Amino acid sequence: MGIKYLSRRLVSLLIVIVLVLYSTGVVRLGVMDRLEAWSYDVRLLLTMPHNIDPRxxxxxxxxxxxxxxxxxxxxxxxxxxxxxxxxxxxxxxxxxxxxxxxxxxxxxxxxxxxxxxxxxxxxxxxxxxxxxxxxxxxxxxxxxxxxxxxxxxxxxxxxxxxxxxxxxxxxxxxxxxxxxxxxxxxxxxxxxxxxxxxxxxxxxxxxxxxxxxxxxxxxxxxxxxxxxxxxxxxxxxxxxxxxxxxxxxxxxxxxxxxxxxxxxxxxxxxxxxxxxxxxxxxxxxxxxxxxxxxxxxxxxxxxxxxxxxxxxxxxxxxxxxxxxxxxxxxxxxxxxxxxxxxxxxxxxGNLRYQPSYARALDMALLLLLGLGLTLILPKLTPLRGALLSVALAGSYVAVLAWAWQSNLVLNAAPVLVLIGVLMILNMAWGYFAESLAKRQITGLFGQYVPPELVDEMSHDPSKFNMRSESKDLSILFSDVRGFTTISEGLTPQQLSDLLNEFLGAMTAVIHQHQGTIDKYMGDCIMAFWGAPLDNSHHARDAVLAGLAMQAALVTLNQRFAEKNWPQLHVGVGVNTGQVSVGNMGSTFRMAYTVMGDVVNLASRLEGITKQYDVGMVVGENTVAALPEMVFVELDSVRVKGKLHPVKIYQPLGLRSDLAKPLLTLADGFASVLAAYRAQNWDAAQAELEAMIKQAQTLDSPTGLYDIYLQRISYFRTHPPAADWDGVWVFESK
Incomplete structure (x- = not known):
C-alpha cells in the first residue's frame, strides 16, 4: 500500500467496516435503514399489479x-x-x-x-x-x-x-x-x-x-x-x-x-x-x-x-x-x-421473503467490493473511477431485479451505498485539503457562533460546512415591545447607544448558552441551536437562554434607568423541529441561516407573547423535548399562516429549581384550561379568581388570568358554536 494513498485508503476501509458492522446488525444507522426502506418501496411500486383481484x-x-x-x-x-x-x-x-x-x-x-x-x-x-x-x-x-x-x-x-x-x-x-x-x-x-x-x-x-x-x-x-x-x-x-x-x-x-x-x-x-x-x-x-x-x-x-x-x-x-x-x-x-x-x-404464491443467506451475501459483497475498490479507485482518474463504480452498481441493480422477480428480497442499500460513497470519496479527495479547511472555519462561522465553539469546530473542520441540510434545531426570536415609540423619544446617538448595549447583553447570553446568532433585525434577534455544531440538548439550551435573557434584562434596565433611558420589555419565542440550515442568499450576499415552517412559527410565537402578557412562549415540540422543565400551557391557537392549531406554552424553568407554590399555580391553570375548553365558564372563572389571589400573595403576575376572565365574560354573552374546539385564532402576525 503506497504511502501516497494511505489516508484515503484508511478512510475507505473505515467506511467498509462500518457498513459490514451495519449489515451484521452490530451497529444501527438510521440513514441506511431509511435508504433500505426506500429501495424496497421503489421495487414494490414499480412491479405491483394494477388490476382488481375479484377473488x-x-x-x-x-x-x-x-x-x-x-x-x-x-x-x-x-x-x-x-x-x-x-x-x-x-x-x-x-x-x-x-x-x-x-x-x-x-x-x-x-x-x-x-x-x-x-x-x-x-x-x-x-x-x-x-x-x-x-x-x-x-x-x-x-x-x-x-x-x-x-x-x-x-x-x-x-x-x-x-x-x-x-x-x-x-x-x-x-x-x-x-x-x-x-x-x-x-x-x-x-x-x-x-x-x-x-x-x-x-x-x-x-x-x-x-x-x-x-x-x-x-x-x-x-x-x-x-x-x-x-x-x-x-x-x-x-x-x-x-x-x-x-x-x-x-x-x-x-x-x-x-x-x-x-x-x-x-x-x-x-x-x-x-x-x-x-x-x-x-x-x-x-x-x-x-x-x-x-x-x-x-x-x-x-x-x-x-x-x-x-x-x-x-x-x-x-x-x-x-x-x-x-x-x-x-x-x-x-x-x-x-x-x-x-x-x-x-x-x-407470490409472497416475497428475505432469503436466509441475505446477511452472509451482504457481508461477502461488502468485503469483496470494499477491499477491491479501496485498492483500485485511488489509482484511477476520476472519470475511470466513476465509470467502474457505475458499472458495478448497475450490475448489482440487475441482480436485485432478478431476485425480486424470483420473490427474493435482497438488501440494496449497503452495497450501493458502499460503491457510491467510495466513488465520491475518491473523486472529492483531491479537492479538499485539511489545512485549508482549518483556515477557513473561522472565516465561515466566526461571525455566527461563540469563539469557544469556533475553536472546537477547528479540531475537525471537515465535519462542518455551509451546505444546506435538514436538521432538528431550536429557533429563538426576541423583539423589544413598543420599540418604535421608544425610538421616537431618543436622539439618534442615544438610540444607537441603547441598541448596541441591549444587543450586546442579549448576544452574550445567547453565546453563553452555545447559541448561533442568525441575524439582527433592528431590535429583533434571531438565533438557533444545533448547528453548525451538533447539540443533542439544543431545546434545553434555547429555552434556558430565553429565560436568561429575561433575567438579564432586569439588570440591564437598572443601568438604563441610571442613564435616563426608557425601560425595555422583550418578548421571546422558541420553537423546535426540522429546518433547512445552511448558506443561503445570492452571489451578491450569502448568509448562514435557517428556513422552514418551524422558523416561521417561532417568529409567530414571539409575536403573541404580548397577547398573553408573558415574556416567553414556546411550541409543542420544544416542550416534548424537555421533560425536566415545567411549562404552563397557555392556549391552543391558530396563528396567521398556519392551517392547523398549535398548543403554546410558557416556560417556568427547571423543575428542580421551582418553588412548590409556583408549581401549584402551573397545575391549577391546567384545570382552568380544561374547564374553559369544556365551556364550563363557572368552574373556570372560580379557579381563575382563586389563582389571582394566590398569585398576588406570591407577587406573581396575573395578566394571563385576567385575559381568560375577559374571554369567559365575552363567551357568556356570545357563546361559541357547539363544535367549538377551544382554539383561539390570530388574524395578525
Whole structure:
C-alpha cells in the first residue's frame, strides 16, 4: 500500500467496516435503514399489479353506511342482517371481520325489559307472555351468533403487550412444539369476542399490525405466540376457513443456492415467513379490490356476481373509525385491504421473503467490493473511477431485479451505498485539503457562533460546512415591545447607544448558552441551536437562554434607568423541529441561516407573547423535548399562516429549581384550561379568581388570568358554536 494513498485508503476501509458492522446488525444507522426502506418501496411500486383481484371483496362500513344505519358500533341485529345477506343471498365462500365484538349488545332494551319482568311486572302474565314472544328477536347477540353459523365466518381480535383477558380466544393453529424453531412475537394479553359469538364462528384471527421504524406497514406478523401456542392473523385464518385447510410448518428451498428455510403450509400453498413469523405484504395498486358499501349488501342492492364464491372481508374506510395505515402505496390505506393483499399473495404464491443467506451475501459483497475498490479507485482518474463504480452498481441493480422477480428480497442499500460513497470519496479527495479547511472555519462561522465553539469546530473542520441540510434545531426570536415609540423619544446617538448595549447583553447570553446568532433585525434577534455544531440538548439550551435573557434584562434596565433611558420589555419565542440550515442568499450576499415552517412559527410565537402578557412562549415540540422543565400551557391557537392549531406554552424553568407554590399555580391553570375548553365558564372563572389571589400573595403576575376572565365574560354573552374546539385564532402576525 503506497504511502501516497494511505489516508484515503484508511478512510475507505473505515467506511467498509462500518457498513459490514451495519449489515451484521452490530451497529444501527438510521440513514441506511431509511435508504433500505426506500429501495424496497421503489421495487414494490414499480412491479405491483394494477388490476382488481375479484377473488377477494371488501364490504365497507363506509360513511354512506354510517349515515343510513347510524354511528358505530351498530346493533348486532344489523350485523346479523349483513351476515345473513352475505351467506344466504350472495353465497360467499367465507367472511372475515376486521372487527372485534367484545361487549354484550344491550341496544335492544332486552336487559331492561327482563329486569322489569323480574320486578314490577313479575306477576303480570300478559307482560311475561309478550316478553317471551319478543325475546328471540331482541337478543341481538344470539341473532348474530346464529347468522355466523350459516357458513365459514372468522372474527377479528387483537393481542396486547400488557396482561388482559377480554372475551374468548379461538383455538391456536400451532402448538409450542411445532413453532419452537420460530421466534414469534409474544403477547401478554388479548381483547377478543364474546364467547357466544366465538363458539358460533369457525375461527378468529388477530388484526394487529406493526409498522416499521418509519411508521410504514411493509410486513405483517402471520403468527403470534400467547401462552406458548401460536395463533393466526386475520388474513391467514380467513383463508383457512375459505379453503378448509389446516396449517403446518414445512421446509422450502431458496433459489439459487437451494438453501432451506421454514415456511407455513396450507395444503399446497406455501407461505414464506421470517424467523419471527412475519411476511412481506404483496401490495397491489390502490384500490386493488372491489369495495361494496355495507348498506348496499344489507339491502341486497350489490351485484351478486361480484360476491358469489368470493372471500369477503368486512372492514371500514371511514376516517372516524381510525383504521387507516401508512403504506408504501398511499399514506392513508385501509387496514382491511392489507389483509386482502396477504390473502391474494398466498393464493398466487407470490409472497416475497428475505432469503436466509441475505446477511452472509451482504457481508461477502461488502468485503469483496470494499477491499477491491479501496485498492483500485485511488489509482484511477476520476472519470475511470466513476465509470467502474457505475458499472458495478448497475450490475448489482440487475441482480436485485432478478431476485425480486424470483420473490427474493435482497438488501440494496449497503452495497450501493458502499460503491457510491467510495466513488465520491475518491473523486472529492483531491479537492479538499485539511489545512485549508482549518483556515477557513473561522472565516465561515466566526461571525455566527461563540469563539469557544469556533475553536472546537477547528479540531475537525471537515465535519462542518455551509451546505444546506435538514436538521432538528431550536429557533429563538426576541423583539423589544413598543420599540418604535421608544425610538421616537431618543436622539439618534442615544438610540444607537441603547441598541448596541441591549444587543450586546442579549448576544452574550445567547453565546453563553452555545447559541448561533442568525441575524439582527433592528431590535429583533434571531438565533438557533444545533448547528453548525451538533447539540443533542439544543431545546434545553434555547429555552434556558430565553429565560436568561429575561433575567438579564432586569439588570440591564437598572443601568438604563441610571442613564435616563426608557425601560425595555422583550418578548421571546422558541420553537423546535426540522429546518433547512445552511448558506443561503445570492452571489451578491450569502448568509448562514435557517428556513422552514418551524422558523416561521417561532417568529409567530414571539409575536403573541404580548397577547398573553408573558415574556416567553414556546411550541409543542420544544416542550416534548424537555421533560425536566415545567411549562404552563397557555392556549391552543391558530396563528396567521398556519392551517392547523398549535398548543403554546410558557416556560417556568427547571423543575428542580421551582418553588412548590409556583408549581401549584402551573397545575391549577391546567384545570382552568380544561374547564374553559369544556365551556364550563363557572368552574373556570372560580379557579381563575382563586389563582389571582394566590398569585398576588406570591407577587406573581396575573395578566394571563385576567385575559381568560375577559374571554369567559365575552363567551357568556356570545357563546361559541357547539363544535367549538377551544382554539383561539390570530388574524395578525
Amino acid at each position: 377477494v371483496v371488501i364490504v365497507d362500513i363506509d360513511e354512506a353506511s354510517l349515515k343510513q344505519v347510524g354511528r358505530w358500533p351498530w346493533g348486532r341485529d344489523k350485523l346479523a342482517q349483513l351476515t345473513e345477506s352475505l351467506f344466504s343471498h350472495y353465497h360467499v365462500a367465507a367472511v372475515g371481520y376486521d372487527l372485534v365484538f367484545a361487549e354484550v349488545d344491550t341496544s335492544s332494551g332486552l336487559a331492561t325489559l327482563t329486569q322489569l319482568a323480574n320486578s314490577k311486572f313479575k306477576n303480570d302474565a300478559q307482560f311475561q307472555q309478550v316478553l317471551n314472544h319478543l325475546r328471540p328477536s331482541l337478543d341481538y347477540d344470539a341473532r348474530f351468533a346464529q347468522a355466523l353459523t350459516l357458513a365459514p365466518a372468522v372474527l377479528g381480535y387483537y393481542f396486547t403487550p400488557y396482561p388482559q383477558q377480554l372475551g374468548a380466544l379461538p383455538k391456536p393453529v400451532l402448538t409450542a412444539e411445532q413453532t419452537a424453531r420460530l421466534q414469534l412475537p409474544h403477547a401478554a394479553g388479548y381483547g377478543a369476542n364474546l364467547s357466544q359469538l366465538q363458539q358460533s364462528a369457525v375461527s378468529a384471527g388477530y388484526f394487529n399490525m406493526t409498522a416499521d421504524f418509519d411508521g410504514v406497514t411493509r410486513q405483517m406478523d402471520m403468527l403470534m405466540r400467547y401462552q406458548g401456542a401460536a395463533y393466526a392473523s386475520l388474513s391467514l385464518a380467513t383463508l383457512q376457513a375459505a379453503m378448509g385447510t389446516q396449517l403446518q410448518l414445512k421446509s422450502m428451498r431458496e433459489p439459487p443456492f437451494n438453501t432451506q428455510r421454514l415456511a407455513l403450509a396450507a395444503d399446497d400453498m406455501l407461505i414464506p415467513v421470517n424467523t419471527s413469523g412475519a411476511a412481506f405484504v404483496p401490495y397491489r395498486a390502490y384500490p386493488g379490490y372491489t369495495y361494496l358499501s355495507a348498506i348496499d349488501v344489507m339491502a341486497g342492492r350489490a351485484p351478486v356476481a361480484l360476491l358469489e364464491n368470493a372471500i369477503v372481508l368486512v372492514g371500514t374506510t371511514a376516517p372516524g373509525l381510525l383504521d387507516l395505515r401508512v403504506t408504501p402505496v398511499v399514506q392513508n390505506y385501509p387496514g382491511v385491504e392489507i389483509h386482502a393483499n396477504l390473502i391474494s399473495g398466498i393464493l398466487d
